[in-house]
Amino acid sequence: MIYPIVMYGDPVLRQRGKDIEQGTDIKQLIADMMETMHAANGIGLAAPQIGKGIRLFVVDGSSLEEEPGMENFKKAFINPQILEETGTPWDFEEGCLSIPNIREKISRKEKLKIRYYDEDWNLHEDTFDGMQARIIQHEYDHIEGKMFVDYLTPLKKRLLKSKLADISKGKVDTEYRIIAPVKR
Known part of the structure; x- marks a missing residue:
């Protein structure tokens, strides 16, 4: 099932997601989120972006084949916790399905260590770097109630x-269905 994407301005995007009870069957939700993300040509999608205030996000960087290591970067992160971010911060232009048609350079650290459960409730503690780390950091921000525009200068x-x-009024062109908070 393809969900509409919640637009900037919706309160769910500013709330810290709640932990999912361990053992909950969310495989269908994960499959639906992957389908929703692909239908919108995204490389990451967090549960708040489909109106669900829980700590879950999915990523699929396989479309970024020019980036090394991205061809198999497809996974779900349940109840993730970033343990550390290290390395030299680097700028890269980011966008967001909840803030369509706006892209800005954001600085993020190059490496992270994260603990999370996969869709079978196996616990992982992994280190990611480069583009993989950036995608995770962006999606992790969503479950913390933060968005990439929060990193911009007051002038920007x-x-x-x-x-x-x-965008918050739904006055935006997208290739995917949206829910605008002002129209709810």
């Missing part, structure tokens, strides 16, 4: 204010 935020207001 002011320059984007009217575009963000339009």
Whole structure:
């Protein structure tokens, strides 16, 4: 099932997601999130972006084949916890399915260590770097109630204010279904 994507301005995007009770069967939700993400041409999707305030996100970087190691980077992260972020911060232009048609350079550390459960409730503690780390950091921010525009300077935020207001009203062109908070 393909969910509509929740747009900027919806309160669910600003709330810290709740932990999912261990053992809960969420395989169908994960499959639906993957389908939703692919239908919107995304490489990551967090549960708050489909209106669910829980600690879950999915990633699939296989479309970034020019990036080394991305061809098999497809997984779900349940109740993740970033344990550490290290390395030199690097800038990269990020976008977000909940903030369509806006891309900005964001600085993030190059490496992270994360603990999470997979869809079979196996516990993992893994280290990721480069583009994999960036995608995880972006999606992790969503389950913490944070968005990439929060990293922008006050001037950049002011320059984007009217575009963000339009997005929150649903006045935006996308290739995918959306839910605008003002229209709810």
